Amino acid sequence: MPKKFDPNTEVDFVIVGSGAGGGVMAKKLSQAGFSVVVLEQGPWASYGKEESANKDELLNRFPSPEERLLSDPNRQVATFRRTAAEKAVRFANSYGCVVGGGTVTYGASNWRHLPWEFDELSRFGGIPGANLADWPVTWAEIEPYYTQAEWELGVSGQRIDTPYMAPMSKPYPLPPQPQKASGALLREGAKKLGWFVAPNAAAIITQPYMGRAACNNCGFCSGYTCQVKARSSSAVALLPFAEATGNCEIRANSYAHTIKTDGGSKVTGVVYFETNNNNREVFQKAKVVISSANAMGTPRLLLLSANAQYPNGLANGSGQLGKNLMSGNGGGATGLFEQPLNEYKGCVTGAAVLSFVPNDVKNRGFYGGARMTARGQQSPIEYGLGGPHGAPTWGADYKKALAAQTNRKLNMTNFISTIPV
């Protein structure tokens, strides 16, 4: 039986959010003997019974609230403005909102940051309009933790000694995913252009590992849960170990809205709503509160926790809370090929061009770089609704174009480095 704590019992740690960050904290702290309560606003979804994971594309698009995997932009509303002078407007943003957070449905690309990304301010100087800063940790300090994470989670990939990839003190524990047609075409094209290509590094196990089965290349990957637990999500690679200690309770459907303090410098616990119980308010006592509610949820919670002593929110001595968002941005292009590509199989991407990853302000004339990945994966209904290229949107010619193009499409998707603004 998983551990249950009474909210009036002061636990050592309350962790808000059970995703990538929360899962690591829950596992490590409970294994060290601390009592831990994880508050997660999302439901359990298929946690612990992944074999019955939903692979129905329509049900996945229009899920019941209990089966929802991503946040609902109408419930978890986000707004955006470019400058403080602008009026903030709503924008559609979804993140993993379930026990395991974003890692339950993510594409699982798992690249390390490169050493120079840790001290960009010192290396490149400031950038007008951006709030560039060096990280408070160095590459040398963090490298052993990358290694530990890759081995404890189960990451597949190939160590290659090149300036385009971060140095590794130990190889990946698992070999890379099989090459897809998109990867083979990418390699061919890149060779002609002299670009460097590497197999994708992914938190997806390619061989049985730590009691889990290898990826069976089902093809319904990013956006879906993994029915064989091959995707090394927080929900299968971290939280079960935390629960197994008997020191950790994961409380789903629990939306944290205020961190309370004692009037001095100490927290006393977290007030949350039981979202499946008429939003009943509960106060969970804790010695320490960790907010790992993602890049938007954490500043939101800390700002909502403002009180007489901390009118600008908790942990905001710098005045920087809620600013400097670095979003994951991308660009892309699509091509149609003569040959069938069978890209509907396997996980999202198998290979990436790394030649443009390094920042090269001097020669390029602008900040930042990009990792270019080849992928064709689109599920049938998604493809049908998006429509074939250069064809009518209905009728016989639409069907003909759909049949001709669906299996011949390849996307190049680029993940671009962003600056804090």
Ligand SMILES: Cc1cc2nc3c(=O)[nH]c(=O)nc-3n(C[C@H](O)[C@H](O)[C@H](O)COP(=O)(O)OP(=O)(O)OC[C@H]3O[C@@H](n4cnc5c(N)ncnc54)[C@H](O)[C@@H]3O)c2cc1C
């Ligand atoms: C479809 C998809 C594909 C992606 N593909 C990739 C990829 O290939 N590679 C990659 O590196 N990244 C990818 N990402 C991004 C990646 O999932 C996130 O960067 C990562 O999960 C962030 O970890 P986190 O712990 O900060 O937050 P999350 O994993 O987002 O976890 C935060 C958790 O906190 C919960 N929460 C938030 N506010 C509250 C509150 N007030 N009370 C209680 N709970 C709360 C949320 O419900 C969520 O479960 C993808 C994301 C998605 C959605």
Ligand code: SF4
């Ligand atoms: S492609 Fe592999 S990792 Fe992705 S959901 Fe299917 S079995 Fe899991």
